[in-house]
Amino acid sequence: MGIRFSLAAVVALVLAVFLGIKAAGLTYFFGVCVPYAAILAFVGGVVYKVLKWRRSPVPFRIATTAGQQKSLPWIKQDRLENPVTKKEVVGRMLLEVFLFRSLFRNTKFQMDQGPKLYYQWEKWLWLAGLLFHYAFFIILVRHLRFFTNSLPFFVEPLERLDGFLQVGLPGVYITDALFIVAVTYLFIRRIVIPQMRYMSLPADYFPLLLLLTIGVTGIMTRYFTKVDLLKVKQLAMSLVTFNPIVPEGIGVIFFIHLFLVSILLAYFPFSKLMHAGGVFLSPTRNQPNDSRIVRHINPWNYPVKVHTYAEYEDHFREKMVEAGLPVEKELPAEATTPQAGKE
């Protein structure tokens, strides 16, 4: 169900641009209005989401992360898995963001031969996830050549490294292949593994299909149905210098690519893709485990009216003494002990 819905959504989007450009000639709409709206939605949406998230306090530390917490001096602390200082927390966060440390712990578990449980390493998800994200990132950075007058210094080595196979012209980029392979794996994984399929929703299939289509249209643009890159660059530059013009005669395949990217951007902050921002705010990643070192006060505690025992006794001391109940502080008048009156 979810697959069909997501597929239909992506096909409908592609058809919408195709007809919009071919039949209605809406190049300005799809070349200027939509990208601007999308980038606004993206930046605004991310900022809004982060601010909204951080309006909820997270006062208490999550102590049970995977690693020995700081304890007695002769017990070795796992400083990256269960950090106490800010530096260690940054280390853990870097591991998470750049290497997907948590995903690396992934295990698969199986029942075999009756009630026997087997746990095994399951690293394919981690591998495909990592490859996908790095390929995506490098592709994005390489795309900067459309958006800058002179190539920023870090793009050229990247282009060269990425294209070092020097196969065909325009040369094949390694990241293009990795991107498609990784996204395809991530998609197929959801279909083939029954549990994954059971718990996958349109919101899981849709981003994958969207990314796949973006990748495919990009690759088609580069290697097969060529478009005039100089005009594309002219359009891109006009967008970032706020002087939009749409040159005549850019192939429709480029508009499909651009429109799907716009959809992705606009969809990003309001979907699970927002994990990109969320990872920095995950309590199990960004909190030092210093529950036993620092006092954490719950910020939503309201002032509670308390009546301490000392106050209680002050109130009822005479009556208590009369009734023969023990009191901590004797009555002042006939006080006999020198300590009386001291707490």
Next chain:
Amino acid sequence: MKIYDGKYILIGLLVFVGVITFPIWFNLGKAAPPPEPKLDTPVIMQMAQKQCVLPREEMRTGHMQILNDWRTQVVRNGKRMYVAADGKTYEMSLQNECMRCHSNKTQFCDQCHTYAGLKLDSTPYCWTCHVPPKETK
């Protein structure tokens, strides 16, 4: 409304917006004009009918594919002559054919490639082996 850890959140969001708007502040609002590759080489000036191997539009987007085909034909199949759609024959050679007409590499090929963000000598990397035509500046 209180934002918890406001300092870190602010720094993070500023970095995010800074990175996203990179093309805007990197270009400082100026877009380089699209290139006009010069066709005024001696050979082309003498041509009665100024035309390339393929029609202009196809050349613009497809010249690297032609070069790729030519290279394969020459190096792998040993064929050196190319018959264009209009019956003209060309020698399949980068140096001896393309650059015979387009002898102004810096004013022609490089103009486009620099604009498109391909580095001059490295991509296309062809000129590390093939010899570009001599140009008088």
